[in-house]
Amino acid sequence: MVYDLSIVVEKFPIFIPAAVQTLKITAASIVFGVIIGLVVAFGRISKCKLFYFPATLYITVIRGTPILLQLFIVYFGLAEIVRLDPFPSAVIAFGTHNGAYIAEIFRGAIKSIDIGQMEAARSLGMTQFQAMRRIILPQALKRAIPPLGNQFIIATKDSSLASAISVRELLLKSQQLGSSTYRFMEYFIIAGIYYLIITTILGYLVHRLERRLAVSDRL
Amino acid sequence: MNKRSDRKMVEVKGLHKSFGELEVLKGIDLSVAEGEVVVIIGPSGSGKSTLLRCINFLEKNQSGEICIDGQLIEHGGGHINKMRQNVGMVFQHFNLFPHMTVLQNVSEGPIQVRKMSKRHAVTMAEELLDKVGLADKKNEYPAMLSGGQKQRVAIARALAMQPKVMLFDEPTSALDPELVGEVLAVMKELAREGMTMLVVTHEMGFAREVADRVIFMDDAAIVEQGIPEDVFDNPKNERTQAFLGQIL
Numbered sequence: 392m393v394y395d396l397s398i399v400v401e402k403f404p405i406f407i408p409a410a411v412q413t414l415k416i417t418a419a420s421i422v423f424g425v426i427i428g429l430v431v432a433f434g435r436i437s438k439c440k441l442f443y444f445p446a447t448l449y450i451t452v453i454r455g456t457p458i459l460l461q462l463f464i465v466y467f468g469l470a471e472i473v474r475l476d477p478f479p480s481a482v483i484a485f486g487t488h489n490g491a492y493i494a495e496i497f498r499g500a501i502k503s504i505d506i507g508q509m510e511a512a513r514s515l516g517m518t519q520f521q522a523m524r525r526i527i528l529p530q531a532l533k534r535a536i537p538p539l540g541n542q543f544i545i546a547t548k549d550s551s552l553a554s555a556i557s558v559r560e561l562l563l564k565s566q567q568l569g570s571s572t573y574r575f576m577e578y579f580i581i582a583g584i585y586y587l588i589i590t591t592i593l594g595y596l597v598h599r600l601e602r603r604l605a606v607s608d609r610l
Numbered sequence: 611m612n613k614r615s616d617r618k619m620v621e622v623k624g625l626h627k628s629f630g631e632l633e634v635l636k637g638i639d640l641s642v643a644e645g646e647v648v649v650i651i652g653p654s655g656s657g658k659s660t661l662l663r664c665i666n667f668l669e670k671n672q673s674g675e676i677c678i679d680g681q682l683i684e685h686g687g688g689h690i691n692k693m694r695q696n697v698g699m700v701f702q703h704f705n706l707f708p709h710m711t712v713l714q715n716v717s718e719g720p721i722q723v724r725k726m727s728k729r730h731a732v733t734m735a736e737e738l739l740d741k742v743g744l745a746d747k748k749n750e751y752p753a754m755l756s757g758g759q760k761q762r763v764a765i766a767r768a769l770a771m772q773p774k775v776m777l778f779d780e781p782t783s784a785l786d787p788e789l790v791g792e793v794l795a796v797m798k799e800l801a802r803e804g805m806t807m808l809v810v811t812h813e814m815g816f817a818r819e820v821a822d823r824v825i826f827m828d829d830a831a832i833v834e835q836g837i838p839e840d841v842f843d844n845p846k847n848e849r850t851q852a853f854l855g856q857i858l
Contacts, residue, residue, distance in 0.1 A: 510668050511705035511764075515719035515771055516695035525722060529709050607709050607751040 398577040409564035410585045416481050416550040421543055423486025428493025435498045453491035459552050461488055466556045481553035489546050500535035501527060533604045540597030544590045561585050617644040619775050619806040620665060625674035627664055634660045636830040647807045649817040652827035653853055658810040662777050666699050679774055695723060698768030702780040704760040706752040713748040716767045738766040742796050758789030762796055778809040818842055826850045
C-alpha cells in the first residue's frame with residue numbers, strides 16, 4: 392500500500408491546536424456574521440432608502456466577489472492603511488462574508504411570517520418595535536435555524552481559506568506536514584476527519600435546537 | 611330593549627380608499643353608538659373588510675375622518691397605537707401567535723401594551739378564557755386547537771385589552787360549518803353584555819338575531835341600512851334585493 396494509514400492514527404492528536412484555531416475562526420466569524428446579518432436584514436426590509444441602499448450594496452458586493460479575494464483585500468490590500476495580523480484579518484473577512492448570507496437568511500425568515508401576525512400584534516396596540524421583538528422575530532428566528540445551520544457548516548469549511556494568509560489552522564497544518572514528509576494524503580485525511588467531526592457535531596446541535604424549538608408546532 | 615346611548619363610539623365621515631386605480635371605498639359615512647351592534651353585509655369585493663381595516667388603520671385611507679369615542683384619530687405619532695388599545699379586532703384567519711400558549715396569547719397585549727403586571731394579566735386572561743369556554747386549553751399551543759377554538763381565543767385576546775369597540779372581520783368565514791356556532795355564541799354573549807360591535811359577516815341568521823342595524827354595502831359604498839327586519843324582509847334597493855335573493 393502506498394499510503395501509511397498508521398500515520399493518520401499516530402499523528403491525529405498533533406492537529407488539536409490547529410483544530411482549535413479553525414474553531415476559533417469559525418466561531419468568531421459566525422458571531423460577527425449573525426450580528427451583521429441581523430442589522431443588515433433590517434436594512435433590507437426597511438422602507439427607508441437610507442438603510443435599504445447600503446444594506447443592498449453590501450450584500451451585492453459580498454455575494455458577488457470571491458471570499459478568497461475578500462480575505463486578500465483585508466490582509467494584503469488594507470495593509471497600506473492598517474496592518475492586521477492573519478487571525479484578525481480572517482475573522483473580519485469571514486465575518487463580513489457570512490454577514491451578507493446570514494442577512495439574507497434573516498430577511499427571508501422575517502418575510503416568511505404571515506402579514507396577519509404583524510396586523511394582529513399592531514391591532515393590540517403594540518408598536519412596530521414591540522411587534523417585531525415579541526411576535527415576528529421569535530417566529531422568524533425559529534424558521535431561520537435550518538438555513539443558519541447550513542451557513543455555519545459552510546463557514547467552518549471556508550475557514551480553511553485562512554491557510555492562504557498563514558493562519559495555522561487545519562488545512563495549513565496538513566499542507567506543512569505533508570510537504571515536509573511527502574505524506575500529503577495521510578495528513579489531508581487527518582484534516583478531513585477533523586472537519587467532518589466539527590461539521591457533524593454542528594449539524595447535530597442545530598438539529599437538536601430545531602427540535603427543541605418545535606414544541607409549539609407539535610400536534 | 612334599548613341599550614343604545616347617544617355616545618358615538620365609531621364615527622366615520624367621507625372615507626375614501628383606493629388601491630391604485632381601484633376605488634374600494636367611495637366616501638363612507640358611518641356611526642356606531644355605544645352598545646350598538648352593527649352588521650355589515652354585502653358581496654365580496656364590496657369594501658366591507660377594507661372599511662373595518664381602515665377603522666383600525668391597518669389600511670391607510672386617502673381621505674375622510676375617523677373618530678373613536680369622540681376622538682379624531684390622526685396618522686403619525688402615538689395616536690394610532692393609543693386608539694388601537696381601545697379597538698379590538700378579530701380576523702378571519704385568527705392570527706393567533708403560534709409560538710405562544712393560549713394563555714400567553716391573551717395576556718401578551720395587557721403585559722406589553724398596558725404594562726399590566728404579569729400576575730394581574732394572567733388572572734384576567736384566565737377569566738376571559740373561562741368566558742369563551744377554553745379555560746382547560748390555556749397551556750396548549752394554537753396548533754393544537756380547532757378553528758372554532760382558535761377564534762374564541764382570538765376574541766379573548768382582543769377582549770383582554772378591554773376595548774370600547776370590537777371589530778369582527780368575517781370571524782366565521784374560515785371555519786368548518788360545525789364550528790361556526792360556538793364562535794357566534796360567544797359573539798352573541800358579548801352583544802348581550804352591551805359591547806359595541808361592528809361585524810362583517812355572511813351569517814345572516816346572526817345578523818337578524820343580534821344586529822341592531824344592518825348595513826348593506828355594494829360597489830364600495832353603503833347602499834342601504836336599517837333594522838334587520840327592514841333590510842332582510844323589505845329591502846328597498848334592488849341591489850340589496852338581488853344580493854339577499856342569491857343567498858337566502
